[in-house]
Amino acid sequence: MSNDLFETDEGIERVWQEVLAEDALILRGYALAEQHVLLRAVDDVIREAPFRHLVTPGGFTMSVAMTNCGPLGWVSDRRGYRYDAIDPTTGKPWPAMPPVFLNLAKEAAALAGFDDFVPDACLINRYEVGTRLSLHQDRDEADTNQPIVSVSLGIPAIFQFGGNQRTDPKIRVPLTHGDVVVWGGRSRLAYHAVLPLKANSHPLTGSVRINLTFRKAR
Ligand code: MD3
Numbered sequence: 001m002s003n004d005l006f007e008t009d010e011g012i013e014r015v016w017q018e019v020l021a022e023d024a025l026i027l028r029g030y031a032l033a034e035q036h037v038l039l040r041a042v043d044d045v046i047r048e049a050p051f052r053h054l055v056t057p058g059g060f061t062m063s064v065a066m067t068n069c070g071p072l073g074w075v076s077d078r079r080g081y082r083y084d085a086i087d088p089t090t091g092k093p094w095p096a097m098p099p100v101f102l103n104l105a106k107e108a109a110a111l112a113g114f115d116d117f118v119p120d121a122c123l124i125n126r127y128e129v130g131t132r133l134s135l136h137q138d139r140d141e142a143d144t145n146q147p148i149v150s151v152s153l154g155i156p157a158i159f160q161f162g163g164n165q166r167t168d169p170k171i172r173v174p175l176t177h178g179d180v181v182v183w184g185g186r187s188r189l190a191y192h193a194v195l196p197l198k199a200n201s202h203p204l205t206g207s208v209r210i211n212l213t214f215r216k217a218r
């Protein structure tokens with residue numbers, strides 16, 4: 001855990017950092033400065049590309065509701081998982097990535113040492129009370145040398161973080177409103193999960209948690 005000064009385009013900024021694991025860096029509260037703009041941008045995206053519950057290749061409906069913005073979006077159906085430029089629900093391209101999303105993802109990645117991260121996909125997850133995300137790896141992206149940046153908004157979740165093997169020991173970490181995490185290098189293919197959300201409420205989102213994940217899919 002450390003409280004460090006960084007020189008950025010905006011001047012000097014103070015960032016609270018926690019090393020979660022090798023090459024996994026938590027920037028606690030890093031999104032707070034933009035919280036209102038971020039949530040307004042989520043509302044704009046979901047008006048064009050509503051949240052939906054995707055079906056896994058195995059035929060299970062996911063309890064997390066999802067949508068995307070940016071040039072590519074992550075989708076799942078009976079045929080498999082993939083990134084696609086077209087939203088299967090609307091038949092149209094995904095909404096553009098809001099500038100505030102892109103800038104935040106790039107800045108966070110740069111703080112973690114990924115200077116030229118340019119995400120082409122932002123997956124937006126919505127968790128309601130009881131929603132969970134079962135243990136998985138994120139390996140649908142072409143280049144796993146590129147990090148993933150996640151932004152948590154709304155009610156807290158307990159995140160589970162393991163190793164590169166499904167059965168590796170796992171640690172539990174709370175992720176709360178405004179937390180940003182950069183997952184790269186040796187953490188990039190780690191198994192992870194979100195435990196069922198407990199009832200709670202946040203002044204800006206109500207009883208919901210929103211998670212943004214920025215990815216370089218291609
Ligand atoms: C560690 N989302 O969308 S964000 C996902 O809170 C996903 O919605 C969770 O797992 C959520 O795939 C967790 C944290 C996260 C995202 C991607 C990772 C952790 C990661 C990729 C590799 C390792």
Ligand code: FE
Pocket residue numbers: 136137138192
């Ligand atoms: Fe994931």
